[in-house]
Amino acid sequence: MRLIAGVDIGNSTTEVCIGQIDEAQKLTFVSSTSCPTTGTKGTVANTHAIKSALKAAMSKIGKEISDLSLIRLNEAAPVIGDTAMETLTETIITDSSMIGHNPSTPAGVGQAVGEILRLDEQRKAEAGKAYIIAVPREYPYEAVAEITNRLAEKVDVVGMILQADEAVLVENRLTKKIPIVDEVARIDKLPGGVLAAIEVAPPGQTIRMLSNPYGIATLLKLNSEETRMITPIAKSLIGKRSAVVLKTPGGNVKENVLPAGEIYLKAEKEANINIDEGAVKIMEAVSEAGTIYDVIGQPDTNVGNMFAKIRTGMKTVNETTEEVHITDILAVDTMAPVLISGALAGETCLEKAVGIAAMVKTQQLPMQKIAERLKADLGVNVVVAGVEAVMASLGALTTPGVAVPLAILDMGGGSTDAALISKDGQVAITHQAGAGELVSMLIQTELGLSDRHVAEQIKKYPLAKVESLFHMRMENGQITFVEDSIDPRFYGRVVMLSESGLIRIEEDIPMEKIVQVRREAKQKVFVTNAIRALQKVAPDKDLKKIPNVVLVGGSAEDFEIPEMLMEEFAKYMIVCGRGNIRGKEGPRNAVATGLVLLSLD
Amino acid sequence: MVVNKPSIYIYVNHPNENVLREICSGIEEEGVFYEIIERGEQDLNTLTWMAANDSMLGSGIGIKENSTAFIIRGLTMGKNLTYYAYPSNEESRVLGMNSARAIKKQAFKNM
Structure with a gap:
């Protein structure tokens, strides 16, 4: 009786399957487990995860790692995926010239125009002029109301900006009702003596005057040139419930279009595409290019920096001096809420951005090195055997109800791989850039999350609102x-409904918006990539010639991606579904299972 | 027919003035009505729970001397959502806001 372990090192998880072969050469699967990959796939750092996964799998059957007679590592697909994101536009506000945010309780309704007057400089007020009062946190609301009421007898007080969350409290004590914006953090940055317009929307509505360039022009009496310059401000105030716009001399708000640059495809059919043309155009060029030898970004532009970043990242992984060649990219259009520099209340502006997943084909990942290290550490025989995609196909065949010809779609963290086994046992393989990690990145940027980990969780778990x-x-x-x-x-x-209970989302984003962003990100990456990958392996590039598709890999476990793909593939009359390895493992463990199966002969 | 005004009930027993004032400010800022009712010698948990039970909005606050708590109807007595023995002005203000936010179905502040 021998115990054999199959180990699959993925971009994000390391999976182990243990099989037992008895004297009659009969194979039974006795244990399996998975744990997060340590280090980048294909580096010696992976051994930590391998060891802990092996230990966990063996302890399930009450044995030690030393009881194993053989460990088989997969010949990991020689591709490494990476992602990068670059914004194409940016809004710069050099002087503080606006406030636009959604305090939970502003007070009053309407709009007004007046000169900014700090409460501590109220003596400077001139009779007959209109003023908007700015109040720092130190003043208690009773005092603010009292001073303002007295001031209002002499001058025209038309609006108020508060640092503290006390708008309603102050308004209730004023004799004359005015719009009040509160919770403005950087009130100290407000310049005194400047003409400003203030607006608070009625409950349930958003502002109308200050989110309209002509509205601002009307209130602040701007000419056509000034109106043109103030347009980015109006744009960034869309959807806000309260706002203040200052009339500052000179053009100090700019919407820059960054020099995004061109992508050069070195391929059978060379092409240069400007990244401004959007993801659709880029992907068209990629699919028409045929075999791609390398992708380069125009030097000293955003896209140039983006590819340079990916390249240096890959080089450190590769540990070789050989040139890194990017052989596939997936580009996705997106919008990113970017914090406006110089904002007074943490305002953001939606900027156009593009996300790119790139894939590097390496000569050979140093799997042999990992094998040697494991052998030395564990004292168990370790061999590198079995091409990843072939092993995955072999494992996928243990799903009940499948038959050759069969295509598998392995959707992992870094890349989407497809393999097609024909009736005579021939296997065609392809690797495509872009998978789970690109989805996480899209979710993170579009929702403006500070933490990638939260984006990963949003990707994984369904949502609920605690009412x-x-x-x-x-x-x-x-x-x-x-x-x-x-x-x-x-x-x-x-909240997110995870296995271990509820996880709350700190950012105040409506549930519907999160769901929409999450689903769109998955559609953009996985549906696009699944079709791209299957087209590459399909006979005559015709999807209709593939009868069965089995989904395996981490992203196949997702609660909605398989359904999205099933809907899409139904158009091509393809039977498509989530794999169920060995009838019980679900879509996981296909490669590890394939490795153990292979040791039978 | 007697109809009670939809308001948050604040049941008090020798309340600290600062605490009471800040709690009322918090509720007012959120735009909800409140009523302050003096109750005899009772412990804080009972005051708080009774207030929530009697309030038409189902949100109640208790203040006994310096200590304060708030709860909503449906929870068992003593299972207060917030409790302070000696709250700061800021803490009292937020407690008042949260008792109002509970009615408006808005997330609690600083919790």
Whole structure:
């Protein structure tokens, strides 16, 4: 009786499968496990994850690693994926010239124009002029109301900007009702004596005057040239419930179009595409280019820097001096909320951006090195055997209900791979740039999340809104009641339903918006890539000639990606579904299972 | 017919003035009504729970001397959402805001 381990090192997870072969050469699978990959795939740092995964799998059957007679490593696909994101436009506000945000409780309704007057400089007020009062946090609201009421007898007070969250409190004590914007953090940056326009929208609505260039022009009496310059401000105030715009001399708001640059495809059919033309044009060029030898970005431009970044990243992984060649890219259009520099209340502006996943083909990943290190550390025989995609196909064949010819779609973290086994056992393989990590990056940028980890979680878990301490509404509209009350920390928030309980999303983003961004990111990456990959391996590039597609890999476990692909492939009359390795593992463990199976002969 | 105004009930027993004032400010800023009712010698948990039970909005605050707590109807007595023995002005203000936010179905502040 021998115990054999198959080990699959992926971009994000390392999977292990243990098989037992008895004297009659009968194979039974006894254990399997997975754990996060340590280090970049194909480097010696991977051994840590391998060891802990092996240990966990062996302890499940009450054995030690030393009881193994053989460990088989996959010949990892010689591709490494990386992603980069670059914004194509940027808005710069050199002087503080606007406030636009959504305080939870502004007060008053309407718009007004007046000169900014700091409360501590109220003596400077001249009779008969209109003023917007700026109040720092130190003043209690009773005092603010009292001073303002007295001031209003002498001058015209038309609006107020508060640092503290006290707009309603102040407004309730004013004799004359005016629009008040509160929770403005950097009130010290407001210049005194400058003409400004203030607007607070009625409940349930957003501002109308200050989000319209002509509205600003009307209020601040701008000429056509000034109106043109103020347009980016109006744009960035769209959808806000309260805003202040200052009339500052000179053009100090700029919307820059960055020199995005061109992508040069070195391929059978060479092409240069300007990145401004968008992802669709780029992908068209990529598909028409045939075999791609390398992709280069125009030097000293955004895209040039982006590819340089990917290249240096790859070089350190590769540990070789050989040239790094990017052999495939996936470009995706996106919008990124970018913090406006010089903002007074943390305002952001939606900027056009492009996300790119690139894939590098290396000569050979140093798998032999990993094998040697493992052998030395564990004292067990380790061999590198089996091409990853072939092993995955072999493993996928253990799914009940499949038959050759069969295509597998391995959707991992770094790349989307496809393999087609024909009736006579021939295997065609392709690797495409772009998979789970690109999806996480898109979610992170489009929602403006500070943490990639949160984006990963949003990708993985369905959402719910906690509507009371006793019930929550799932993203599909279903209502769930709980026996005991929900932790008040989750009250009124959007939460993710993970295996280990609720995780709250710190950012205040509506659930519908998160769902939309998440689904679009998955569509943009996985549906595009699945079709691209299958077209490459399909006979005569005709998808209709593929009867079966089995989805394997980490992203096949996702709660909505397989359904998206099934819908898409139904158009081509393809039977498509999530794999179920050995009838019980789900879409995971295909490669590791294939490796163990291979040791049978 | 007697109809109670939809408001948050604040049941008090020798309340600290600062605490009471800041809590009221917090509720007012959120735009919700409140009523302050003096109750005899009772412990904080009972004051708080009774306030939530009697309030038409189901949100109640108790203040006994310096200590304060808030709860909403449906929770068991003593399972207060926030409790402070000696709250700062800031903490009292936020407690008031949160009792109002509970009604408006908005996420709590600083929780």
